[in-house]
Amino acid sequence: MKIIKYEIGAIDISYTVKTINxxxxxxxxxxxxxxxxxxxxxxxxxxxxxxRKTKV
Structure with missing residues (x-):
């Protein structure tokens, strides 16, 4: 897992993540x-x- 981007909002922080796969x-x-x-x-x-993505 790697965090590739994050955005700080008024009340929360949004993380964009790339999984191992x-x-x-x-x-x-x-x-x-x-x-x-x-x-x-x-x-x-x-x-x-x-x-979940592997099962599809």
Missing amino acids: GHIFTHSFPKDTSSINVERYLNILSTNVDE
């Missing part, structure tokens, strides 16, 4: 979310995106 997705978190939790959640989402 090359899929790209975007997800937002509130600004007060710790960086450890952002990394943890994005890793989980990245794995789920790869699994």
